[in-house]
Amino acid sequence: MSTPTPATPVPAQVEKRTIDHIPEDERHGRGRDLFTVWFGSNIMLLTIITGALATTVFGLPLWAGVLAVIIGNVVGGIVMALHAAQGPQMGVPQMLQTRAQFGSYGSLLVVVLVVFMYLGFFASNAVLGGQALAQVTGMPTGLATFLIGCVSVVATMVGYKLIHSLAAVLSVVAGGALIIAFIWMVWVNGLPEDTLHTDGFSVAGFMATISVAALWQIAYAPYVSDYTRYMPKDTGVRAAFWATYAGCVIGSTLPMLLGALVGAALPNDDTIAGMGTLTHGVTTGIFIVFAVGVAATNSMDLYCGSLSTITIGQNIFPRWQPRAISRAITAVVLFAVAIVPAIFSADDFLANYANFLALLLCVLIPWTAINLVDYYVLRHGDYDIPSLFERDGGVYGTFNWTAIACYFIGIVIQIPFLSTTLFTGFAAEAINGVDISWLVGLAVICPLYYVLMRPQFQESAEPAAEPA
Template identity: 45%
Template sequence: MATTEAGGGIERRTIDVIPAAERHGTTRSQFTLWFGANMQITAIVDGSLAVVFGADALWAIIGLLIGNVFGGAVMALHSAQGPKLGLPQMISSRAQFGVYGAALPLVLVVVMYIGFAATGTVLAGQAINNVLHVDAPAVGILIFGGLTALATTVGYKLIHVVGRVATVVGIIGFTYLAFRLIADYDVSAVFGVRGFEVATFLLAVALGAGWQLTFGPYVADYSRYLPAETSERATFWSTFLGSVLGSQWAMTLGVVVAALPVSAGGADFLTNQVGFMGDLAGGGAVALLIYLVIVVGKLAVNSLNAYGGFMTMLTVVSGFARIREVSAVARVLYISLFLGTSVVIAIFASADFLDNFKNFVLVLLMVFTPWSAINLTDYYLVSKERVDVPALYDPAGRYGAWNLAALGCYVLGVVAQIPFLAQKLYTGPITEALGGADLSWIVGLVLTAAVYYPLAKRTSKPPSAMILPEQSPASARVG
């Protein structure tokens, strides 16, 4: 049997509860993990999209900040659940959807992780190829896939180490790039070029919010090892500040470089994001260091995607197979399947990267805002942080196999957003009437919570106190 994560070897815990004896660390680890995972090249691309699709640079930065703050708050509320429950995020969602019912959003979560892993692997692969002076895209992609597999297999502790390293090198590298940008270009000229437009401003807000909200289904996976007595407030703020500061810094850089006129190099970034960063650094040895910064930042977040994907796949299977633990061999197989799929997609990825990525993020926002609304409404307002943990693994227990009320609210929350969508393939009638403003994610959050709350208050039967595996279920009555 592999040693425990706390002992420094390969992590052996997966979807089971983390025992008190294996809890460790402080909330500082949440700040560095999420700062490092957000200060990276894909966040730069995400920020650039606001300008690419029509927003003025100033209003794009403000819109992205509003979205990051709002979405970051929702994401950090999920993180605060980790220390108290000691569970992966999607296992805890069985309390809302049922042991089997949780599989419905879980399938979409796996698709999300694969998509983000593939898009991130494309960019990291480009950086590795630039370091090695290799033209074949598959070379860098395969090397990066191998690095991600190593970090994911070792697990929680190494992932946090990568986050700390990414924070340090990210601050140094991105600060240097910001100085070079100010020194080499007339940055002030990119602001005020276009007037304020509601539609493009709300797109920027949606891009920032979507970026943060898509972390929701796995954020507690990385706080669940913290001691149970860890302050929820401290966990919230460490996660929130790390994620929002890291992402806003990177997105602001993306806004500025995308807003540069073609004559000043703006077109170079839109066609070759990684190469532009190397050129901005000044080329030569310094560019190689920036490429390594890009690889480390992408490794931080890609490890989260692969780890979360593996845990989510296992959560789906375990719900039906009635298992709580898996062998080291099974762990490797799950991780290999996930990463193999993402690497293949990365190799054959479309050249229209920016446009596809924008639509990918906004589609994910559509399917995950209702999930967040249900999970947070139930945990904080209905169950009031009281969960019967053993019942999360028993379809005949308190939470049952399927919670039709929660599943119905989830489907309603997704469908209700359709008239408000602003997508490449479809624009909703309400969105057209609003001039293209995308409000779908707000509708998904507010409507889902408003419908779910009264239903859950009537049908939910939370325990009167938290029930952990060490306790007898009989010791806590149904509330």
């Protein structure tokens, strides 16, 4: 099936495509361009808060928090960047490709869950950006949160190129603000005497921090290809992998380390307020940069959430040809859905956020295992793109019950190993609350999906019988 061209012209500066396949003559850019997309977009308040969990919620000393943050990002980044390498080869959004593993209708479950993930991150970012902007301007936090969300909506409406450009600017501006924050906290204002204390280490807290940092990377997996699908097909797996990996891991690790430092210095303070105290003298400038950065980064969540929502709609109404106006309307609707809980959950944000991350990890791990094994081990990147747009799934069918079964098994197998403030499984309790659920999920589902799906590929590869 060829993708039809739009019936009405769209202004050149606005991205005209949504989930349709990107033709070769519209591909542009180089692999190294991906570095700034992920480096700049990760330098924001939510990343700092995530790092602060190590020394506040999980109670680790600074040295352990730093080590766990680095390990989690380095390991989780591998999984994330492997998905990024799929974009140039296939030229379609990541969630559309999920139809090849789960079937056209079977994929809906995963796509719906991913939309909720985008909304969760959007709300989390909006809360922090609103708090920071309110702190330096004096405006009500709810209004500040709303205004930051509006900026994200506008960027989503314009689309891919504007988001890439904003991330490139953030790489310089937010990166500079991050460096200044470190310098001001450590060498200008100085840190409290007990910041470098060594007590409080626990294996459970250490593993929880690794899990949170790894999830930060893995959470990008469902949409990382959305930002590589415009790359030329000959970009290559290595170029797309390393540029995305380096940008995301470095861009995430540095602000997380800043957060861990703030948490170690002022563990009983709100992280945003604590950072304001430690950066006294340059707080206003730093908070403004990070607040604006939240708006730009949130546009990535809203953009990919819109693409995933459109994927659901196109699955139900296959004749629908969504374009720029569809993305704009979808973005406004998602914004309206996300902004209300963002405003009303601000007071219990940190506890809610930690639990959100743990539950998110549980439902993402089986999907990422299935997708990577299918792409790299079973199909070697060879997919029938037209079938992805067929209502009956084309060669992939409507339901792949093997993939669906593996997905649910992957969730169930992790539950005993979960350790959160809401629920702790019996296996996690047996190992003193250490959460290794995501490692168990990957270790079980990767080989299970391969073993169950491999016979189907062997059958399709067998030559047809000779006629009598």
